Amino acid sequence: MSDRQVIATELLKGQGLGNQLFCYVTTRCLSLQNHCEFAILNREILANNIHSNKGMYFMDIDCGLDMKTEEFSEIYQEKEDRIYLGNSMHDIEHGCYISGADEKLLNLNQSILVYGNMQDEAYFGQYKEEIKQWLKVKPEFDNYEYSRDNLCIINIRGGEYTSNPELFLRRKYWLDAMKVMRQKRSDMEFMVITDDLSAARRILPEVPAYHFDLAGDYTVIKNAKYLILSNSTFAFFPAYTSETVQYIIAPKYWARHNVSDGYWASEQNIYDEFIYMDRKGKLFTAAECREELTAYKQSSHRYQKIGIKLSGIRLLTAKCHAKYLICGDLFVRALRSVKRRISSN
Known part of the structure; x- marks a missing residue:
């Protein structure tokens, strides 16, 4: 572990490039704000995901210190606020993610490994010109x-x-x-x-x-x-x-x-x-x-019901609504397909 404060994040399997870049940029900005070092763990999967398997070949990305998860004694998970709704089975079972900025992320005072969505402009908005340089595309x-x-x-x-x-x-x-x-x-x-x-x-x-x-x-x-x-x-x-x-x-x-x-x-x-x-x-x-x-x-x-899962009649109603949305979507797709076939004849 570096003698200086280090703010780090770990790239995770399943993240797309956009999610990875949010974690990367926010981590660098938080370290800049705290005048400390930064580290991107599991950096080898950057841009090796659902979008591509060639890596970040069109940028030179500085991932900071080369560190491992076991070097961090403090781990922080960005707050997650979720509301449970009948939009889909995902929103019924896992909740719909609605969080804003986590003020604790803006006040880190020790070496720490951070996980989360990390997409709020409050985390990085004041460093836009620096971000342009960090994400500069090779000519x-x-x-x-x-x-x-x-x-x-x-x-x-x-x-x-x-x-x-x-x-x-x-x-x-x-x-x-x-x-x-x-x-x-x-x-x-x-x-x-x-x-x-x-x-x-x-x-x-x-x-x-x-x-x-x-x-x-x-x-x-x-x-x-x-x-x-x-x-x-x-x-x-x-x-x-x-x-x-x-x-x-x-x-x-x-x-x-x-x-x-x-x-x-x-x-x-x-x-x-x-x-x-x-x-x-x-x-x-x-x-x-x-x-x-x-x-x-x-x-x-x-x-008023953040974090409260659905149950009873509310759960039953939510499942019916989710099925209604799916059926409606399938109907629209079928109708659009018929129109395309008619117009092509």
């Missing part, structure tokens, strides 16, 4: 081919999202956001960057969709002039560190855009740089979203 991988004044990049997250109707963004969100972008420029064109070409072509068949390698997808998003984002962490840091982007639309309520009546999943995903769109196509600044959420917390019964 040979920095793709500006699609950085045009009249081109908006749409980032659609597919994969496991597509089987979760509470999570996979509906076609209306994309169409409403595209309408706003056309108001910005009447000659606006669109292009999709996605991890799932099949899903993207089902939800937005009229927009050309592409899936390049990891560096390609990342840098096309980073160098865009206009962005319409999904509720996925992958696009956050390319958007956040962009030197070109002029306007960013993201889904209000983030991971529960489709079903929320006011809660965020999670509160950590309200960022000053984004404009948020609700299900009616109305736009909100981050400040407006935070103000609304504060009022919601005071009036909503949901926040």
Whole structure:
């Protein structure tokens, strides 16, 4: 163990690149704030995950001190607030994650190994210029081919999202956001960057969709002039560190855009740089979203039941609602498939 204070985190199997980068960036920022060393444990799996198995080949990432978990006597798990809802079996059994910033993370005074979501702007917002340097793309991988004044990049997250109707963004969100972008420029064109070409072509068949390698997808998003984002962490840091982007639309309520009546999943995903769109196509600044959420917390019964699992009639009702959402989603998919077949004949 270093004689100096060390703040560390461990990258975990199953994390996507976006989640890994949040843990990395927040850990470095907390160490900077505390004038101490940092360490990224299990660093060999950085960018070796669901997105790619080539590692972080397009950046030079400083992972700090080379340390092991057993060198830390203090371990801290970021707080987790969850509400149990009938959105899905996940939200019924595990709860919907709604946490905001954990103040204890902002006041670390000893060497410690930290685990958690670590996605709140309070953790890293004051170090944006440093983050741009930490996540600087190597020149040979920095793709500006699609950085045009009249081109908006749409980032659609597919994969496991597509089987979760509470999570996979509906076609209306994309169409409403595209309408706003056309108001910005009447000659606006669109292009999709996605991890799932099949899903993207089902939800937005009229927009050309592409899936390049990891560096390609990342840098096309980073160098865009206009962005319409999904509720996925992958696009956050390319958007956040962009030197070109002029306007960013993201889904209000983030991971529960489709079903929320006011809660965020999670509160950590309200960022000053984004404009948020609700299900009616109305736009909100981050400040407006935070103000609304504060009022919601005071009036909503949901926040009075944080951490309380469903039981009895509430559990039965929740399961019925989850099945209803799945059936509704399957019906919409079937209807869309029929329409595509009719139009192709």
